[in-house]
Amino acid sequence: MKHINLLAIAALVVLGACSQAPSPTGYADPHEEQNRRTHRANITLDKALISPASDVYGQVPKPARVAVTNFSDNAGLPGVVVNKFLQGKVDDAVHNSVRFLFNSTLGLLGLFDVASDIGLEERNSDFGETLHVWGAPEGDYVVLPFFGASTERDGIGILVDFVLNPLGYALPTEVRHLPKAAWVVSKFGDRYDFADSVDSILYSDGDGYSTLQLYYLDSRRYELGQVVEDDELDDLYEAYDG
């Protein structure tokens, strides 16, 4: 199994001939009907489970919640290192490796983020970004169950990231799922800490669905450094006469 995964990744590296990903344009939503259905289901899930559960989890003292998030982030780092290598960003891969070594040892299995204190800040990435670096287009906008707003490219990225983390193969069977459990719990923590922002988007008076689409696409395109011509905004700014 391990060999098959490595082979598949090697094949992807060869296939990804470092072409430039085409610039995305606009906010076309060919799967809008299905996306809105999934969005409604996610809202139901949030109301019934995620929001109440995060309120309960929010009662855990902040330092303990931060430790859970640190642990989850640190356990995810080997996967980020692999992605940075696949993107050819060797210095970031090395940076993250050193960060992982520091936090796994001095940071007590990653519960404490001592690396950030000495200037080795988080340099995140994911397989969706790797696909982008390899020249894959963004694809259509999709809303995923639980994960929410995404694109076809980033959705594949999420699936691949699940199997890409070498730590998942290195850990003993009994604790293999601990990082994933910590990740889910840390998401409850985010839902609690950023409750006002999340609520103001999901439960806005306008159309939460399209706001979320705009937020996701614009922030993701910005994160990936994609320059998108935006005539709507440009025209507005240029018409400004003080």
Place this chain on the structure above:
Amino acid sequence: MGKIAMMNRRMVVGGLAAALVMPGAAMAAISAGQAEILIGKVVSDINSIINSGQSEAKMISRFEGVFKQYADTKFIALAALGVDGRSASSGQKSAFIKAFTGYIANRYGSRFREFEGGKIEVVSTQQVKSRFEVLTKTKLAGQSPFDVIFIVSAKNGKFIDMHVEGISIVKSERKEIGAMLDKRKGDLDVLIRDLAKF
């Protein structure tokens, strides 16, 4: 001899570059440096608000003050209203601007509670056409830093938009206000009344 020739060439090239830049710079009422100083003030005000330990209501009212002082609230409000605002009377427009300003202060000000203990810093400024883009970085405890770009008009030094990690407030509120107006079957007066409740 060669050295002097080099220097001359550099000076000529430098002079040429200055000449190319000057017309644009002369047209602008404020410089990039002034835009950066202005956003420096905004950022220092916001830093003091988020670390004041005051109640959320107090923070929101102080944020509204900063917004009114440094942003062109009239432009942002009418841009958010978009084409729907064209047929509005001047009375409706000014009522909308007032209600929208309070709504924005609430909508974004309430998020400042989440910024507590954070620090915002001005990083750099660049000119794009008739505006400056002032890049700031916000560092929150336990989070990766994120970018906020202030769009400052070169004409009068007011900021006319903010991009939070690539998300424009003007653009997203245009969508939001548009959807809110649709829900009210295009009745601007009802929208103004409801916005004022925020």
